[in-house]
Amino acid sequence: MSRLPEIRITNCHIHTFTSEHVPRDYPYVFLRLFKRAPFLIKGLAGLARLLGQHPIADKVDRLYQFQKEAARTSQQAVLEQVKKHYPSNTRFVVLPMDMRNIDYGPVPVSQREQHDELNRLAMHPDHLGTVIPFATVNPMAPGSAEEGVRALEDLHFRGLKIYPRMGFAPDHHVLMNKVYPVVEKLNRPVMTHCSRGGVQGKWVSDHSANRYTEPRAYVPVMRKFPDLRICLAHFGGQGDWKAYADGKAPAGKDNWQVQIRKMIGSGNHPNLWTDISYTLFHFDDYIPFLRLFLLSDDEEGERLRSRVLFGSDFYMTRQEKLSERAVCFRLRNALGEEVFRQIAVDNPEIWLGEREG
Known part of the structure; x- marks a missing residue:
């Protein structure tokens, strides 16, 4: 039996933050009890099965897996879960979040403490060369920019994570x-959230959140900082992929998936990238x-292929049916070895600034 070639995969999008890095009342006050005791969610799944509601029970089971990850006591404990799904030489871009000032109550662990723990994780002998730490900045939170710069300059973090949907452009x-x-x-x-779902400030309307998050919102940034990747x-x-699949936005005027393809494919934004995290869990x-x-042989397809990154969005994906390993293997099989290698090995190295491309 032939074996898959040995390659060093870089998963460009995972999270290791825990419930201690999330506002106390997010997303709802009444969920505090379930956060503290995830086993209660398991009980709800059992009740749903007794009532014959198996599809609901399956969804609740996945929510239990998600809450179980969030309830882990350290970032290291979360990392050890995702590492089980990948070859031992896989690298992970770890993306923290500063979720202060979104009106869901206090965050137990500070941004600085989150960065420092992530730095210790990257330096740990068991994970050396595995963790690629990014700094996070929330410009609405006092001191967040300064702390993000500290992580970049003093801790030598490898990139920046922002999340405009929380309430900023x-x-x-x-x-x-x-x-x-x-x-x-x-x-x-820079890694930035670009989806209509996800964490949203309590008083931020969907319309405002979408304006902060849409692909076109980054044009002013790219104009001023043309070398920023x-x-x-x-x-x-997923919402925009579903709309595209259902033929609901054939012109692509407001479809973000189409916008991203056109922006990258045009060649007008050579340092614009995208990743396939979470979306491809509806494989x-x-x-x-x-x-x-990605297999298109025209100029637009070639440009897109050179700017797509492999990522999973663990542990957000614990809410989905497929495992990390299942998606990774299916993706490798569907795209073929050459294209999978490009998005999972070559492109991440270029995006991270490890080599020219």
């Missing part, structure tokens, strides 16, 4: 004046489209 003045200049000077990449995570998100629905986009 990607061209927020704090980012434009204090953060992006440092990131560009250090030749570090920006990755729009989730390739627009059977969307892999035919991704395969078509």
Whole structure:
């Protein structure tokens, strides 16, 4: 039996933050009890099965797996779970979050403590060379920019993670004046949330959140910082992939998946990237489209292929049916060895600034 070639995969999108890094009342006050005791969720799944509601029970089971990851006592404990799904030489870009000032109550562990723990994790003998730590900045939170710069300059973190859907534009003045200049000077990449779902400030309307998050919102940033390598995570998100698959946005005017493909494929934004994290966990629905986009032999397809990154979004994906390992193997099989290697090995090295491309 032939074996798959040995390659060093880089998963460009995972999380290791725990419930201690999340606001006390997020997403709802009444869920506090379930956060403290995830086994109660398991009990709800059992009750649903007794009532014959097996599809609901399956969904609740996946929610239990998600809450169990969030309830782990350390970032190391979370990392050890995701490592089980990948070859031992796999690297992981770890993306923290500063979720203060989104009106869901206090965050037990500070941004600085989260960064410092992540730094210790990256330096741990068991994980040396495995963890690629990113700094996080929330420009709405006092001192967040300064702490993010500390992590980049003093701790030598490898990139920046932002999450505009919480309630700020990607061209927020704090980012434009204090953060992006440092990131560009250090030749570090940026990972940013680009999906209609996810964490949203309590009083931020869907309309405002979408304006902060849409692909076009990054044009002012790219104009001012043309050398900044920006990755729009989730390739627009599952909602827009579903709309595209269902033919609901054939012109693509407001479809983020189409916007990203056009922006990258045009060649007008050579440092714009995207990743396939979370979105491809609905594998059977969307892999035919991704395969078509990435295997296209025209100029637009070639540009897109050179700017797509492999990522999973662990442990958010614990809410889905497929495991990390299942998606990784299915993706490798569907795209073929050459294209999978490009998005999981070559492109991440270029995006991270480890080599030219």
